[in-house]
Amino acid sequence: MNSDSSPVLPLELEREIFEGAAICCPQTIPSLLLVSHRVYEWIEKIKYRTVTPTGDHSTCSYDTLMRAIQSDSKSPSFFRAHVHHLYIRPYDETDEVQEILHVCTGIQSLALIRSNIPSFLLPTLATLRPQRLWGYFSFLLDKKDFGQSMFIFVTHLTLWEISRQPDRDIPVWLSFLAMFPSLTHLKVPSLFKTTLVPHILASSKMLEVLVKDSSLSGEELYNVDDRYVTLELRGVIGQWVMGARGGNDxxxxxxAFIAKKRRREIQPDWRYWIEDADGI
Structure with a gap:
């Protein structure tokens, strides 16, 4: 009997198993990289896919990505092709942020959680084409000269700051949102003025979902468009990673709530906040 008669998986199936393990359990990536040369080549491309500050819940930490870029061990094209989702912290060094964004131009989902973005970083941001964008962008409300090319493919926009000029809120915000021609999903913070909601929904026909971050349900907003939902957003980084992976964020x-509401499964039928009993 041949001692080498142990089962051998087809290469395609073997690759699918290892890549699936890396995606579902990112903490296994360091071990998977040591299995063999071919597995290393498969998994290394996944290693830098989703980058968070510490690497928790994701495939890579910010510092790991930074070291890889600065080591010059890989060409810029590698990072352009394989870094898909990037979460930048408020206190990350701006020079490092610029270096990362200059190289990782293929980012699909970007979280830029910092309220003060220096003007010299704007040209670098303008070269990106993300589909999902998180951050503090009120500073752009009056910057009509900012390259709108960054916004052209954004479908999901998560805002973490609002305008503090009540008398200018409606026209300024509508003008700002008009800079996102592909926008279908918009999340606004809890302090966002409820009076703006009907105006945004009326002016944004492509908008499918408008979410307001809120733990309160008594907003007294009746007969509102069924695209409007309020919910409490918990675990920001976890939610961001879940969305990047196509999970239940x-x-x-x-x-799911909007679909239930349209099937008349939500009572009362005018309710726009999610409750535990909804099973969502």
Whole structure:
């Protein structure tokens, strides 16, 4: 009997198993990289896919990505092709942020959680084409000269700051949102003025979901468009990673609620906040 008669998996199936393990359990990536040369080549491309500050819940930490870029061990094209989702912290060094964004131009989902973005970083941001964008962008409300090319493919926009000029809120915000021609999903913070909601929904026909971050249900907003949902957003980084991986994040929950509402499964039928009993 041949001692080498142990089962051998087809290469395609073997690759699918290892890549699936890396995606579902990112903490296994360091071990998977040591299995063999071919597995290393498969998994290394996944290693830098989703980057968060510490690497928790994701495939890579911010510092790991930074070291890889600065080591010059890989060409810029590698990072352009394989870094898909990037979460930038408020206190990350701006020079490092610029270096990362200059190289990782293929980012699909970007979280830029910092309220003060220096003007010299704007040209670098303008070269990106993300589909999902998180951050503090009120500073752009009056910057009509900012390259709108960054916004052209954004479908999901999560805002973490609002305008503090009540008398200018409606026209300024509508003008700002008009800079996102592909926008279908919009999340606004809890302090966002409820009076703006009907105006946004009326002016944004492509908008499918408008989420307001809120733990309160008594907003007294009746007969509102069924695209409007309020929910409490918990675990920001976890939600961001879940969305990057196509999981049941707050967008998915809001979509499920809207679908239930349209099937008349939500009572009272004018309710726009999610409750535990909804099973979403």
């Amino acid at each position: 707050f967008w998915a929950r809001a979509e």
